[in-house]
Amino acid sequence: MEQQLKQLEQEALAKIEAASNLKELNEVRVAYLGKKGPITDLLKGMGKLSPEERPKMGALVNTVREHVTEQLEAKVAVLEEQAILEQLEKESIDVTLPGRPVRVGNRHPLTRVIEEIEDLFLGMGYEIAEGPEVEKDYYNFEALNLPKGHPARDMQDTFYITEETLLRTHTSPVQARTMLEKKGEPFRIICPGKVFRRDNDDATHSHQFMQVEGLVVGENIRMSDLKGTLDTMAKKMFGSDREIRLRPSFFPFTEPSVEMDISCFKCGGSGCNVCKHTGWIEILGAGMVHPNVLEMGGYDSKKYSGFAFGIGAERIAMLKYGVEDIRHFYTNDARFISQFHRTEG
Amino acid sequence: MLVSLNWLKQYVNIDGIEPAELAEKITRSGIEVDAVIDRSQGMTNVVVGHVVSKEKHPDADKLNVCQVEVGVGDVRQIICGAPNVAAGQKVIVALPGARLPGGVKIKKAKMRGVESNGMICSLQELGVEGRTVPKAYADGIYVLPEDAVPGSDALELVGLRDIVLELGLTPNRSDALSMLGVAYEVAAILSDEVKLPEINYPTTAESAESYIKVSTAASDLNPLYAAKVVKNVKIAESPLWLQHYLMAAGIRPHNNVVDITNYILMEYGQPLHAFDYNSLNSNEIVVRLANEGEKIVTLDNQERTLNSHNLVITNGKEPVAVAGVMGGANSEVTSDTTTVVIEAAYFDGFSVRRTSKELGLRSDSSARFEKGVDPNRVLLAAERAAQLLSDLAGGEVLQGTVLVDQLDKTPTRVVVSPDFINARLGMKISLEEMLSILHRLQFDVEAANGLLIIDAPTRRQDINIEEDIVEEIARLYGYDEIPMTLPEGMGNVGGLTPYQAKRRVVRNVMEGAGLLQAVTYSLTSDELAQKFALKVEDTTKLLMPMSEERTTLRQSLIPHLIEAASYNVARKADSVALYEVGSVFLGKTSEELPYEEEHLAIVLTGKWVDNAWQGEKRNVDFFVAKGIVVALFDKLGLSDRVSFEKGSVDGLHPGQTATVLLDGEKVGVIGGLHPTERKKADLKETYVAELNLYAIINATTEALVYSPVPRFPEISRDIALELDRSKAAGEIERVIRGAGAKLLKEVKVFDVYEGEKIEAGKKSVAFSLTYFDPERTLTDEEVTNAHNKVLKALAESGAEVR
């Protein structure tokens, strides 16, 4: 019987060794350790043994059982490990293949420039004022100290709709309208929008373009406030090491009037093709609001003063991003617009 | 305005200051110098030559072989093709090695076998603008005076050793339209004095009044008219210096009389006109408004038809000049002229501007009158003309000036306090400093009782109010000195309006959906103006369009977006997805302006999903467009209020067009482009949408309050229906929702089938219904009851449950 047991053990161990998967192993388990297996049969046959042999034999059976079980479990572990490795191998991918594309659009570079300016001024307590693209001659010109027949009207070639209505040549009529709306209260606004001039479209001219104007009216608004504000904007738009300078100029709606240059962001002032070898780049026009404009807007020009400035969004975008032809902004070539998708800095 | 520094030196000391530095100073303190032009343009080896002999070239009809002395004993053979070259002339010679403008390099050469050692030059070849070259030399070489010394610097002799500043004048600085005006400006910048020309000349015993009478019938438009008479004038070329000054200023020399009037125009900024006394055919000058339809042939030999608000100078019978704009051919100074009447007048700027615009005739005169000439220089200019006619044209000036004069010549007084100036600038400039600046500007100023009482010179017509003084002080003190501050707090909070904030959300949704923002033109053609419009209303058209493509303001954004899509597809884009936010222009408001409504439009064409290596490729379809629109309404909190129904728009596919409704009102359209439109635009399947953004953004929503995360399970039931192909799934969905009542949380289409397995003309649509109660777990029975109601409603509506 003892010998029979040893033989069973050998058989079982050999089968465990030979098993190549969990299913075969389970068959071995059922075959040898199951309730109908030979070891159980042997235990059942123990009754025929003498009482002295019984415990000895019982111990032997248990040892064999334990040994077989142990081996079986060890083999299970090996096979499970193997199965996981196989799964991992099977599930491995080439991680360098392209990811699933996610469509992401982006805004137009002009909107990008305008929003950047808007956000800067929103942070300084400004509101954003908007107005119609088709305007009354009154708001576009007369309320801005440009009566009919004024020579300075020639500075802006205008698309007229009728004698009294036109496509606005600047966003300044929004300033005129805002003054009347605010009814004498101090305010700060930014006016972005589309404007129009009678120009043939070419690399540097566009009959439609975007402007951003700013207007501040209050009780003690000084030219130094204008200069400080423009300096803040120049640094935000073109880099913190930019310097600004003001040059006298003329606009009928401001007095004094200035033009602002920034130090060239390409060469830093030593002279290059961007700044036409002057070290400075002309950026915008500005000035202190003309008392006639304040008065027409319902503000007592003895008590109130203000400053205003106006920037061409295209000019800023062309300088900032190195765009050489203004028509790119209106062709809507995806290969152009999509370049303005990423953050900077 | 072109300012010759050689000329400017006559009035103000600019020695020892580099032209570039002077230009910078002028620019920084008030007048932009657009360019500093060296008239010599770096030319070298350009000398005076004496044509010793001229012979025909043996092999070329049009060429001459000249022997030219270019220095003592230095005679060179030069071939010259100019028709006016002649032996004995003093000419300009560019020697071998010379560099001329335009990159021309002079070398020894053989021309048709004959050696040539240089070039005899025209002024144009020296870079002088053709339109300023005297007519006699316009088509040939320039001939120098007889006393020119061979071998000496020819550039000096023709006035090209000069620097010209090109001023970009703003309309307010008409004072700088004269050399004296520029001199005053430069003197103020450099703290220097202006040397004025001294005027004195002999007169005859005869009086001007015995030759001519002057009257004006329009003294409001012509408050001052002065006439001087000069007789025995000898018409000739002007002296070279004068010709060179004029050419440097961009004016072509003609003869001494005309040149003198032009010289004074430039010197004083006062336009003058010279009449030939004999051809006036009268002894009176009458200034009056023209008769309607009256005609005059102007100096440029054009017949001009006048109207009744054009001011004219007449001889008492017919016009002899258009006042302030241009003289008449009938009284022109010619080579036969002996007696000259010089007109110096003040004409109303507005009137001159209007006339010159109407006649399409702008002149150096009109440009100055338009902006207002200095009332105190009119008579001075007349005197200066008399002097120069006496000095340079041998004329005899008759005694006196014939004059009508009602012109107010008093300077404008401006009273301003130094505190006001400092307050406006945000500075602390001392009173002494301010006075010094005003003195430099030669403003009459008196400081009294804390005020500056200023009489600005009448040449400075731009000085009228306190702010003008602020500017004068600031620009000469230096804008660099202004400190930088920010406006003091006014309690403004600022920020975007809800509309503006939502518009930014709209952009974010579009970009998140993968669309690029386009910006197209508001102006379009007549043909496209109303195409695809949500609402067709009266259009707004330009009075004078520049082209047929841009005549009318658009009523839909779609046409230009389709153009943009075509543009991209033509450049091999396999996928185009664009959106635009912009205004459309509809009808007319009470303000006589069109009603401007902000719209959003999108265009989609080509691939939508393109994941090539995984084999996922899908073209855009109607439902991509609709999905984007739905996402937008969802983001704006309007998904429960939006609905879609079959719609129809010209140019869109009749079977692929949906009207978008918000609270039952039409706010937009989504559709496939009609095949014929696609063909026109050279596009494949293309989908567009346009929404009335104004209406959508202004649809207000309630404050957002969270609802508890569901704690009880949801139960789904599916229904498959067989429907007519034309039956709208949306309608069925409404039936289901209506019947499902409040336990029905969600209805989703999860399958649509048309094809072989179903009867022709039918389709199968499968819905998944979700039942849910936030308060408890629903029993099977409750769900079944609710679901049965849905089935019953469907049956009643004629839908067949499969």
Ligand SMILES: [Zn+2]
């Ligand atoms: Zn540079």
